[in-house]
Amino acid sequence: MEMINLVNVTKKYGEFTALKNVNLTVNKGEVYGFIGPNGAGKTTSIRILLGILNATEGQATILGKDARKEAVEIHKRLAYVPGDVNLWPNLTGGEVIDLFTKLRGGDNKSHREALIERFNLDPTKKCRTYSKGNRQKVALIAAFASDADLYILDEPTSGLDPLMERVFQECVKEVKDKGKSVLLSSHILSEVEKLCDKVSIIRQGEIIETGTLDELRHLTRTHVFVKTRKAIEGINALKGIHDLSEEKGGLVFQVDSEEMGNVIKHISQFEILKLESAPPALEDLFIRHYEGEKGVK
Known part of the structure; x- marks a missing residue:
């Protein structure tokens, strides 16, 4: 089953072409690496998938539904973590995690508490006091605490220390073992290499290489x-x-x-x-x- 499907997606801003004929398919139970430097088009592609942006040309579907027109239905089964998390400054980290998990309809308290402990987060502090790394932890805990079918992670380990990166990698492997799908956008190549079944490299808005790690290694x-x-x-x-x-x-x-x-x-x-x-x-x-x-x- 195709969880994500981008077909000939192009995004233009006036004369500037941010994406050009991007094709990308993520199947059920697959961890898919989407790599390229900052500015290559990763986040623009993800915003189209999330229904935030409309593609100039092409088609974007998630779970077989139109990413723009059926975004509300899609988001009930999707967890998203951006690379730069902004939180409500006067809420505590725990309150934000509770809010996100309840919005998605899940309330597995033991799983949530276990994730808070694994990521070494103090959930009683106000979000305005958190470092960038701690804000990322809040978003990651909220995402992995949900029973989503698809996880879209855009530079999710930005600001995390190496120990927390390892916890993140364990969480990705755990959701994969449950048959869930993950789109991991990153420029940290070692992270992608450890986790991903398949990889697409994007350069200046175009996909220039796609394949399994073994297939790509034949070219190196x-x-x-x-x-x-x-x-x-x-x-x-x-x-x-x-x-x-x-x-x-x-x-x-x-x-x-x-x-x-x-x-x-x-x-x-x-x-x-x-x-x-x-x-x-x-x-x-x-x-x-x-x-x-x-x-x-």
């Missing part, structure tokens, strides 16, 4: 360290070799995954003493797509 480079008895000759001439350098008495380089067999065959004739290879990370693919842009070399 593997990191290799090799030490041989004889000096390796001719490696510079091999196809698919990148960033070659000497280190610890051996050679360090990156190799395109599809060329790995040829590279190993070549270096094996020089009597391999030590060979280490690290699977490519999502970050490698991300950086390759953004090479040449400002701030990325």
